[in-house]
Amino acid sequence: MIKFYKYQGTGNDFVMIDNRSGFFPKQDKALVAFLCHRRFGVGGDGLILLENDEQYDFRMVYFNADGSESTMCGNGGRCLVAFAKQLGIITNDKCRFIAIDGEHNATIDKDNKVSLQMIDVQEITVNKEYCFLNTGSPHHVELVRNVKEYDVFNNGKEIRESELYAPGGTNVNFVEQEGPNHFRIRTFERGVEDETLSCGTGATAVAISMYLTGKADDTTIKIDVEGGNLKVAFEVDENNKFSRVFLSGPAELVFEGTIEI
Numbered sequence: 001m002i003k004f005y006k007y008q009g010t011g012n013d014f015v016m017i018d019n020r021s022g023f024f025p026k027q028d029k030a031l032v033a034f035l036c037h038r039r040f041g042v043g044g045d046g047l048i049l050l051e052n053d054e055q056y057d058f059r060m061v062y063f064n065a066d067g068s069e070s071t072m073c074g075n076g077g078r079c080l081v082a083f084a085k086q087l088g089i090i091t092n093d094k095c096r097f098i099a100i101d102g103e104h105n106a107t108i109d110k111d112n113k114v115s116l117q118m119i120d121v122q123e124i125t126v127n128k129e130y131c132f133l134n135t136g137s138p139h140h141v142e143l144v145r146n147v148k149e150y151d152v153f154n155n156g157k158e159i160r161e162s163e164l165y166a167p168g169g170t171n172v173n174f175v176e177q178e179g180p181n182h183f184r185i186r187t188f189e190r191g192v193e194d195e196t197l198s199c200g201t202g203a204t205a206v207a208i209s210m211y212l213t214g215k216a217d218d219t220t221i222k223i224d225v226e227g228g229n230l231k232v233a234f235e236v237d238e239n240n241k242f243s244r245v246f247l248s249g250p251a252e253l254v255f256e257g258t259i260e261i
């Protein structure tokens with residue numbers, strides 16, 4: 001039997017497990033995929049282990065819904081901060097944790113809005129059709145018309161599986177401008193192999209790409225996703241290095257329970 005907590009951040013949902021005792025069999029991909037399965041398991045876009053770390057408040061270990069351990073998850077990181085608060089690991093609304101892409105600082109306010117510092121970003125491929133950058137996870141960013149009606153699944157899958165991004169693949173974000181420094185996005189996620197309701201590293205990648213390509217002129221950018229609203233704020237220097245990048249939005253406990261395995 002495994003005790004789990006289910007969290008969501010703007011509709012990107014995760015199975016959370018307190019693995020401070022180290023009981024969870026991390027190599028068991030089938031178990032992770034089962035726990036994330038929406039019919040046979042708990043259901044989630046990913047599964048996150050909260051672990052002890054000697055130098056940080058805690059460690060984040062992230063798996064996609066297909067069971068594979070993957071790169072950084074921005075919404076997952078925000079939900080993990082809320083989970084750490086629920087477990088009493090965070091007492092003063094601030095924390096520092098370690099994830100696969102390095103150190104992260106975060107703050108949590110009384111409404112459970114979590115602001116998470118993402119990695120610095122400098123290497124960005126910009127061309128006429130798209131941008132590609134790594135915000136902790138790899139992201140293809142492409143402007144489209146009428147994103148609400150766009151065929152995200154088929155177009156996203158094609159780009160994700162294209163030669164351009166082989167062998168690792170990429171996440172794919174389709175973007176439409178809603179107003180000044182305000183964008184709507186829909187994301188096809190690698191490892192879920194489907195559209196999700198939100199992607200935090202994707203929102204971050206879109207905000208940076210829109211600023212770099214002149215579609216935005218403020219360093220605070222509003223991003224609407226299918227599951228809610230996110231904000232991305234950053235600093236940028238004369239070499240187009242993006243630092244102090246913060247992803248902010250809600251992170252909420254949905255339910256908790258135990259599951260037989």
Ligand SMILES: N[C@@H](CCC[C@H](N)C(=O)O)C(=O)O
Nearest residue numbers: 070073074075137199200201
């Ligand atoms: N939903 C995530 C991104 C998770 C990682 C991604 N699926 C990958 O494998 O690259 C987010 O909120 O950032």
